Amino acid sequence: xxxxxxxxxxxxxxxxxxxAWLDLNMPMDFEIPDNPHDVLPxxxxxxxxxxxxxxxxxxxxxxxxxxxxxxxxxxxxxEAAIVEGEVAQRPWSRFxxxxxFPSTITQFGVQIYAIGTEEQKKRFLPPILKGxxxxxxxxxxxxxxxxxxxxxxxxxxDGDEYVVNGTKVxxxxxxxxxxxxxxxxxxxxxxxxHHNIGLFCVPVGLPGISKVRLPMIRNxxxxxWQMFFDNVRVPVEYLIGGHENATNAWRVLSxxxxxxxxxxGWSVRDRNxxxxxxxxxxxxxxxxxLSQDPDVREALVETEIQLEINRLFGMRQNWIAxxxxxxxxYEATQATLQGKVTTATQAEAYADILGxxxxxxxxxxxxxxxxxEYKHFAxxxxxxxxxxxxxxxxIMTRWACRxxx
Amino acid sequence: xxxxxxxxxxxxxxxxxxxxxxxxxxxxLAIEVNESEKGFSPELWRKMADLxxxxxxxxxxxxxxxxxxxxxxxxxxxxxxxxxxxxxxxSGVLCGLTISExxxxxxxxxxxxxxxxxxxxxxxxxTEPDYGxxxxxxxxxxxxxxxxxxxxxxxxxxxxxxxxxxxxxxARTSQGADPQEGITLxxxxxxxxxxxxxxxxxxxxxxxxxxxxxxxxxxxxxSAVIGEVDKGWQVLSPVLEKATPVLCAYMVGGIQxxxxxxxxxxxTREAFGRTIGSFERIQDHVIEIVNALDSARWTTYEAxxxxxxxxxxxxxxxTLAKIVSSEGxxxxxxxxxxxxxxxxxxxxxxxxxxxxxxxxxxxxxxGPMALRKRMAHLLFND
Numbered sequence: 001x002x003x004x005x006x007x008x009x010x011x012x013x014x015x016x017x018x019x020a021w022l023d024l025n026m027p028m029d030f031e032i033p034d035n036p037h038d039v040l041p042x043x044x045x046x047x048x049x050x051x052x053x054x055x056x057x058x059x060x061x062x063x064x065x066x067x068x069x070x071x072x073x074x075x076x077x078x079e080a081a082i083v084e085g086e087v088a089q090r091p092w093s094r095f096x097x098x099x100x101f102p103s104t105i106t107q108f109g110v111q112i113y114a115i116g117t118e119e120q121k122k123r124f125l126p127p128i129l130k131g132x133x134x135x136x137x138x139x140x141x142x143x144x145x146x147x148x149x150x151x152x153x154x155x156x157x158d159g160d161e162y163v164v165n166g167t168k169v170x171x172x173x174x175x176x177x178x179x180x181x182x183x184x185x186x187x188x189x190x191x192x193x194h195h196n197i198g199l200f201c202v203p204v205g206l207p208g209i210s211k212v213r214l215p216m217i218r219n220x221x222x223x224x225w226q227m228f229f230d231n232v233r234v235p236v237e238y239l240i241g242g243h244e245n246a247t248n249a250w251r252v253l254s255x256x257x258x259x260x261x262x263x264x265g266w267s268v269r270d271r272n273x274x275x276x277x278x279x280x281x282x283x284x285x286x287x288x289x290l291s292q293d294p295d296v297r298e299a300l301v302e303t304e305i306q307l308e309i310n311r312l313f314g315m316r317q318n319w320i321a322x323x324x325x326x327x328x329x330y331e332a333t334q335a336t337l338q339g340k341v342t343t344a345t346q347a348e349a350y351a352d353i354l355g356x357x358x359x360x361x362x363x364x365x366x367x368x369x370x371x372x373e374y375k376h377f378a379x380x381x382x383x384x385x386x387x388x389x390x391x392x393x394x395i396m397t398r399w400a401c402r403x404x405x
Numbered sequence: 406x407x408x409x410x411x412x413x414x415x416x417x418x419x420x421x422x423x424x425x426x427x428x429x430x431x432x433x434l435a436i437e438v439n440e441s442e443k444g445f446s447p448e449l450w451r452k453m454a455d456l457x458x459x460x461x462x463x464x465x466x467x468x469x470x471x472x473x474x475x476x477x478x479x480x481x482x483x484x485x486x487x488x489x490x491x492x493x494x495x496s497g498v499l500c501g502l503t504i505s506e507x508x509x510x511x512x513x514x515x516x517x518x519x520x521x522x523x524x525x526x527x528x529x530x531x532t533e534p535d536y537g538x539x540x541x542x543x544x545x546x547x548x549x550x551x552x553x554x555x556x557x558x559x560x561x562x563x564x565x566x567x568x569x570x571x572x573x574x575x576a577r578t579s580q581g582a583d584p585q586e587g588i589t590l591x592x593x594x595x596x597x598x599x600x601x602x603x604x605x606x607x608x609x610x611x612x613x614x615x616x617x618x619x620x621x622x623x624x625x626x627x628s629a630v631i632g633e634v635d636k637g638w639q640v641l642s643p644v645l646e647k648a649t650p651v652l653c654a655y656m657v658g659g660i661q662x663x664x665x666x667x668x669x670x671x672x673t674r675e676a677f678g679r680t681i682g683s684f685e686r687i688q689d690h691v692i693e694i695v696n697a698l699d700s701a702r703w704t705t706y707e708a709x710x711x712x713x714x715x716x717x718x719x720x721x722x723x724t725l726a727k728i729v730s731s732e733g734x735x736x737x738x739x740x741x742x743x744x745x746x747x748x749x750x751x752x753x754x755x756x757x758x759x760x761x762x763x764x765x766x767x768x769x770x771x772g773p774m775a776l777r778k779r780m781a782h783l784l785f786n787d
Contacts (some may be wrong), residue, residue: 001475002408003707004716078406277784297781304784308725312703319407334699393692394685400695402668403682 003315005081005267014079017312018086025055031091031271031369048092053100056087057131062269063105064098065259067080070113070121071129072259081262088268096265099251101131106261108135108182111199113259114252115241124180124201135201136172138183138227139253145384146391148184148251149193153229155185155200155239157246160240162187162200170214171225178204181227184253199240208232217381260321266314270307272375275368276300276350290353299349306342313338330399337392344379351376411707415479422480425456426487432755435488439758444490445568454664459497460521461729465506468518472787473713475706478654485658488758490613492526494655495565498648500573501544502588507632514593528566530593530618531575531641534559538645538771540638541584545620547591554578554591560618562643564769567602570595574620578635587626590637592629592635599623613765631772649770650708653730657705658767659759660698660734663741666756667691669759670745681744690740696776697733704729721783728773728780734763 007015028048032338056062059073064080066072075083088096098106109128122125122370127133144150153166164185180201187198208230216224239246277300280290292298313335320331350372361370375388383389397403411419426514429449430438438446453459461477463469477498484491501520504512519525535542545558556576566572571594579587593600599621606615632640668691671682681687708722738759742749767773 001411001710002406003710005407066757096498101730235736281785291787293787297785298777300784301777301780305725305728309700312707315407316409316703319409322407330695331699334696338696385410393689396692396695397685397688400668401682401688401691402665402672403680403688 005085005264008078008081011078011082013081015086018083021059022086022090025059026052026090026092028092049100052092056097056100057129060129061087062101062131063109063129063259063261064097064130066105066109066113066125071126077260077262079223079331081264081318081322084262085264085267088264093108094271096263098263098265103137104128104135108201110259111182111249111252112201112240113244115199115249118240120201120237120240133179134172134177135180136178136225136227137166138171138181138202140168140170142167142169146388148253149197151184151186151197152187153183153185154196155183155187155234156189157187157243158233160236161233162198162236162246164200164202164208164234166229167226168229169226170216170393171211171227173224180204181209184227184249186330191247194250196247197250197253198246199253200234201238201240202232202234206232206234216335217377260324262318262321263314264318266311266318270346272346272350272371273300273303274367276303276353276370279367280353296353299352303342303346303349306338306345310335310338310342330396333387333392333395336387337389337396340379340383340389340392343375347376347379351399395400409703411475411479415476417485418476419479421456422458422483422599423486425452425491426483429592430487430489435755435758436753439761441753443568445492446490449489450491450526453491453493454521454523459493459523460501460517461496461646461766462699463501463517463521463744464513466522467505467513469501470503474651474709475713478651478681478705478709481651481654482658482661482679485655485762488659488662488755488762489536491729492528492565492568494648494652495528495569496520496526498651499529502644503529503573503640504592504631506644507590507637512592512631523694525571526565526569527570527592528563528572529575530560530563530566530572532560532562534561536562537775539584540588540642543575543577543584543588543638545574545576547578547589547625549578550624553626554589556591556593556620556623556625558620560620561605561617562768563618564613564765565605566595566618567614572618573631574618575637575641585638585642586643587635588637589634589639590631591625592631593620593623593625595623597623611761611764613761615765619767645770646719646723647712650705650712650726652766652770653701653726654709656730656734657698657701659762660694660701660730660737663734663737663756663759664691664694667694667741675762687744690744694740697737701726701730701733719782724771724776724780724783727771728776731767731773731776735767738763 013253051084060068060071061073064073064083065077066076068074084096087093093099105128109125112124129293139148141151141153143152148245153164153168155162166185169204180203183200183202184197185200186196187195209227209232211227212241213224214226236243280296283290317332319333354367354372357367358372358376360366366373429452457470458480460469461472462474465471468582497520501517504516516525520527533542533544535544545556545560547554547556554572571592574593576589576591577587578589581587597601600623601619603617604614605617606612671687671691672680674681704726708726711719711722741756742760745756748754
């Protein structure tokens with residue numbers, strides 16, 4: 001057993017190169033906030049995030065393990081882990097490369113790679129993998145979320161076009177504009193569930209697409225918009241995999257990643273926890289340091305325990321990805337669930353300890369540059385992002401309870 | 406490189422241990438042995454010693470095999486899976502390590518080979534009426550008199566000492582400002598004059614055999630001192646730390662078994678015309694058990710790895726592992742019991758033995774409430 005990431009001499013040399021490159025290309029020393037989207041457009045931080053995304057993308061490091069021919073880094077898992085680890089250690093990163101381009105590559109890129117035509121791969125993957133284009137995830141609808149196979153949006157073939165009608169919700173972020181919509185729609189209303197869905201990469205400029213902003217608790221990754229598709233005519237070149245894959249996209253929507261990517265987020269101490277530990281060591285109430293209050297201590301021990309379990313589950317997930325041991329099991333879902341539980345535990349503890357100071361974004365009095373305020377409501381906003389805890393448990397059940405599908 | 410798999414050799418150890426407990430210790434026997442007067446099977450103990458398990462982490466020079474803590478834990482996990490009771494932790498780990506790390510050459514030569522062979526059983530007598538696992542709780546006195554030491558006081562909640570030949574008694578030889586100073590370890594024969602042993606758990610429904618040891622002017626020679634006079638805690642403290650995740654591994658095995666029992670039951674038991682595993686409220690319980698299992702498993706093995714590799718942060722890891730294992734084991738067996746309904750509290754069913762062990766080991770070597778305080782000290786460096 002080994003619970004430590006160690007470099008071979010060859011990897012140590014590579015790590016030096018990565019450090020030098022980062023020093024040269026991204027020397028900024030400010031911290032990005034807990035949520036990269038919690039940044040005003042055109043602020044220095046926003047510009048830095050874009051710059052970092054494009055620099056990492058041009059180097060191939062947004063998708064370090066992907067083939068170079070599609071815009072990836074062509075790195076081994078060990079090398080990719082070094083890139084991730086080095087990025088994660090920088091003050092401007094929270095947990096690695098994923099800060100700069102969440103999910104477009106790991107979701108949409110993988111799906112295109114899996115069933116796209118060679119022409120589509122050559123056309124869409126390089127700009128996606130280089131971080132040059134933004135896609136919004138057009139999966140969820142007003143009447144379907146966790147049960148994604150129940151989508152109602154239709155895309156009916158008419159010659160070499162598909163006519164799209166329907167509504168998608170909770171797309172995108174507040175500050176970005178999309179270039180494409182990753183759209184899933186029913187292409188054959190008469191076919192059986194799971195055998196009736198196509199995947200499209202829809203340019204946002206097509207006639208018949210409109211959008212309105214949704215008033216979500218702000219800043220969560222899946223936040224901003226509702227989109228309407230009114231007789232939108234989408235040419236077949238945007239149907240991933242072409243006509244012959246028009247009804248069988250489900251198999252790639254529901255399966256595991258083709259290019260496992262290491263995530264070294266587990267190797268970095270949680271900065272909110274570090275901030276609060278430091279804060280209570282220095283702050284007095286009623287003449288007594290907060291760190292001497294037994295309730296404060298107990299609350300921070302509990303967050304520490306949850307964070308440690310989270311770290312170990314993250315390490316295990318990374319190990320599974322690195323060794324290709326098992327790509328489908330309950331472990332990834334368990335790690336996601338633990339992440340949500342941990343962040344909720346933190347939010348409650350920090351709010352208890354810090355009081356209303358955890359609720360403000362005031363430029364003078366907000367704690368940790370406003371990150372504590374974000375941390376406070378993030379678990380609520382993020383509870384459903386990607387997957388709800390309840391559905392996490394349903395997925396775990398198949399493995400953990402050995403209960404049939 | 407991060408590698409969370411057991412080595413091939415450890416996989417073989419695991420298989421051997423699992424086959425052994427499955428073959429030698431099926432559920433009916435687990436109930437019979439655990440419920441017997443001594444809570445112990447000398448026959449199984451002999452077989453375990455023959456397999457080399459008792460001396461596993463003791464040095465080869467003294468009859469042990471000098472294996473790693475992870476190796477030892479792999480066996481403990483299987484013993485915990487089977488709810489197999491034995492003085493292995495007391496004799497082979499706690500006392501064996503105390504002697505091998507603190508004893509004189511003569512003591513090691515005299516004691517360790519017979520401990521490793523299982524012929525001599527030792528138990529650790531640390532905790533007292535003022536219960537706790539820190540040095541400040543040690544009140545039993547040892548006073549020098551006529552070239553001997555005279556021990557007076559009481560040790561409570563001591564497992565395994567009723568089947569032991571000797572105990573290592575943690576005594577106070579002097580009292581200063583620092584409670585860690587002035588503690589001395591004595592090897593005491595169970596048959597020593599003035600020493601009496603009483604089963605405290607007689608009649609109790611829940612928990613393992615726990616004993617009270619009364620020392621009424623028990624005289625021991627200077628040769629009985631393990632390590633230096635007044636410096637016993639410096640020997641014992643790291644031993645307690647190293648033994649703790651080994652115990653945690655036993656608890657991990659218990660949680661594993663609780664999970665297996667739960668899964669087996671929910672897929673066969675029917676209610677309202679369907680197997681109960683199809684009910685999400687039941688599934689939620691099993692998810693909780695699995696989360697407890699994996700949390701305990703990885704915190705425990707990281708602590709063991711740190712001990713084997715002498716990595717920094719051992720105390721924090723061990724503290725974390727014990728909190729998570731203690732709380733997780735109790736939660737897992739309780740949920741398994743709830744899933745089983747009344748069958749979960751029928752003493753003819755082996756789950757009962759796991760419920761008992763989850764309680765006994767909850768506090769052993771440190772309970773979560775005390776350990777959470779220790780974790781706070783570590784977090785705040787105070």
